[in-house]
Amino acid sequence: MDRLPILRLGDCLLVTIQVDLHDRLALTLQDDLTNAIARTGARGVLIDISALDIVDSYIGRVLGNIAAMSRVLDAETMIVGMQPAVAITLVELGVTWQHVRTALNVDQGMRRLRASIDGPRGRPEGGRDG
Amino acid sequence: MDRLPILRLGDCLLVTIQVDLHDRLALTLQDDLTNAIARTGARGVLIDISALDIVDSYIGRVLGNIAAMSRVLDAETMIVGMQPAVAITLVELGVTWQHVRTALNVDQGMRRLRASIDGPRGRPEGGRDG
Numbered sequence: 226m227d228r229l230p231i232l233r234l235g236d237c238l239l240v241t242i243q244v245d246l247h248d249r250l251a252l253t254l255q256d257d258l259t260n261a262i263a264r265t266g267a268r269g270v271l272i273d274i275s276a277l278d279i280v281d282s283y284i285g286r287v288l289g290n291i292a293a294m295s296r297v298l299d300a301e302t303m304i305v306g307m308q309p310a311v312a313i314t315l316v317e318l319g320v321t322w323q324h325v326r327t328a329l330n331v332d333q334g335m336r337r338l339r340a341s342i343d344g345p346r347g348r349p350e351g352g353r354d355g
Numbered sequence: 356m357d358r359l360p361i362l363r364l365g366d367c368l369l370v371t372i373q374v375d376l377h378d379r380l381a382l383t384l385q386d387d388l389t390n391a392i393a394r395t396g397a398r399g400v401l402i403d404i405s406a407l408d409i410v411d412s413y414i415g416r417v418l419g420n421i422a423a424m425s426r427v428l429d430a431e432t433m434i435v436g437m438q439p440a441v442a443i444t445l446v447e448l449g450v451t452w453q454h455v456r457t458a459l460n461v462d463q464g465m466r467r468l469r470a471s472i473d474g475p476r477g478r479p480e481g482g483r484d485g
Contacts, residue, residue: 230371230406230436232461234364239461241360241371276360306360331362331369 228253231261237269237338238262238300239331243276251287258291262298269338270295273331275306285320292324301341303327305334358383361391367399367468368392368430369461373406381417388421392428399468400425403461405436415450422454431471433457435464 229250232239238261240254258270272288274280292302305328328334359380362369368391370384388400402418404410422432435458458464 230373230403232369232371232403232405234462234465239362239369241362241373243360243371243373273360273362275362276358306362332364335364 228257231257233261233265233267234335235339236265236267236342237271237335238265238267239271239273241273241276246284246287248283251284255287255291255294259294259298262295262300267300268342270300270302271331271334271338272302272304273306274304274311275308275330277311278308280311280314282318282320285315285318285322289320289322289325292322296324301326301338303334303338305329305331358387361387363391363395363397364465365469366395366397366472367401367465368395368397369401369403371403371406376414376417378413381414385417385421385424389424389428392425392430397430398472400430400432401461401464401468402432402434403436404434404441405438405460407441408438410441410444412448412450415445415448415452419450419452419455422452426454431456431468433464433468435459435461 229240229242238258240258244250246254261267262270270291272291277284288304292304295302302324303326304322307327326337328337357380359370359372368388370388374380376384391397392400400421402421418434422434425432432454433456434452437457456467458467
């Protein structure tokens with residue numbers, strides 16, 4: 226498997242991680258995802274990790290990096306479906322995610338992401354404030 | 356990998372197939388998906404196969420079966436992201452899908468599924484016709 230499919234859903238992108246994120250696959254995902262955000266103008270990224278039983282510090286760091294990159298590209302990242310054991314491991318490993326929000330499942334994550342994107346303040350599109 | 360994650364998105368279920376559907380995995384998917392439809396009352400099933408380069412007659416049959424089962428459970432199945440080579444193979448293999456609709460990608464598929472579910476006629480929920 227060379228790359229993970231990135232699914233577009235409205236103005237959000239959805240990635241489901243089902244396999245071990247080895248080094249090259251993780252870097253490919255970074256590249257593909259940042260390119261997809263730039264190409265589609267997506268405002269949100271949903272990463273579903275419900276299929277992962279184990280997350281090591283490497284995957285933790287990669288996911289954090291992806292979130293930081295997405296943020297620079299003006300897209301919010303939501304990681305969903307984390308198993309309790311994975312949450313325990315991440316904290317024990319000392320992985321802190323600065324720019325990552327989490328939700329229990331894709332449905333909740335998508336709703337919150339949409340609410341945040343379409344929020345009352347939103348973002349000035351036309352630069353009227355400038 | 357024991358099972359494919361089934362993601363709930365509103366009243367639709369989304370499955371992304373990224374790995375080879377060997378026999379047991381396919382049967383597990385059938386079980387999980389039909390159970391998920393019954394449990395959640397989902398009206399639509401989206402199966403993304405954009406990561407599959409090759410589909411053999413077995414996978415073709417399994418996907419057809421899943422669609423037929425979903426239909427019995429009152430959910431419509433949409434298969435999205437099929438690569439052109441896979442379409443060629445399926446026709447050459449003589450696989451005909453009776454109950455399957457297709458779309459180019461998840462975004463289009465989801466929109467059409469929603470339009471079909473929320474259609475002008477809809478479905479009488481409370482059995483007023485009975």
